[in-house]
Amino acid sequence: MGQTTKTEPMAQTAKSLMAEPEHPLPPVVVYERWCKGCGICVEFCPRQVLEMGNDEHPTVVHPEQCNRCTLCEVHCPDFAIRVLRLGEKEPHHSR
Ligand code: SF4
Numbered sequence: 555m556g557q558t559t560k561t562e563p564m565a566q567t568a569k570s571l572m573a574e575p576e577h578p579l580p581p582v583v584v585y586e587r588w589c590k591g592c593g594i595c596v597e598f599c600p601r602q603v604l605e606m607g608n609d610e611h612p613t614v615v616h617p618e619q620c621n622r623c624t625l626c627e628v629h630c631p632d633f634a635i636r637v638l639r640l641g642e643k644e645p646h647h648s649r
């Protein structure tokens with residue numbers, strides 16, 4: 555005789571509510587023309603989403619780990635990195 559747990563459906567609901575909404579990746583866009591390669595965004599990212607690339611611009615290496623906290627965006631002194639809002643498409647002038 556199997557025992558049913560009442561917490562399971564609730565846990566499922568919580569899990570689906572907390573799931574990352576579907577969004578085209580990457581969620582972060584670097585405007586390389588404005589970026590001076592200081593690395594501040596990489597240092598402030600709490601999820602290790604960004605790494606400095608060989609071209610001295612940040613690269614999105616783990617987009618799936620991004621929680622859209624916007625710390626990279628608000629700390630960039632040159633307005634060179636943006637976190638896309640839900641449903642927003644990558645701007646054409648992002649390079
Ligand atoms: S903080 Fe801004 S300028 Fe500095 S590396 Fe990141 S995107 Fe480039």
Ligand code: SF4
Nearest residue numbers: 599620622623624626
């Ligand atoms: S939004 Fe937050 S988690 Fe995503 S790349 Fe920027 S600092 Fe990292």
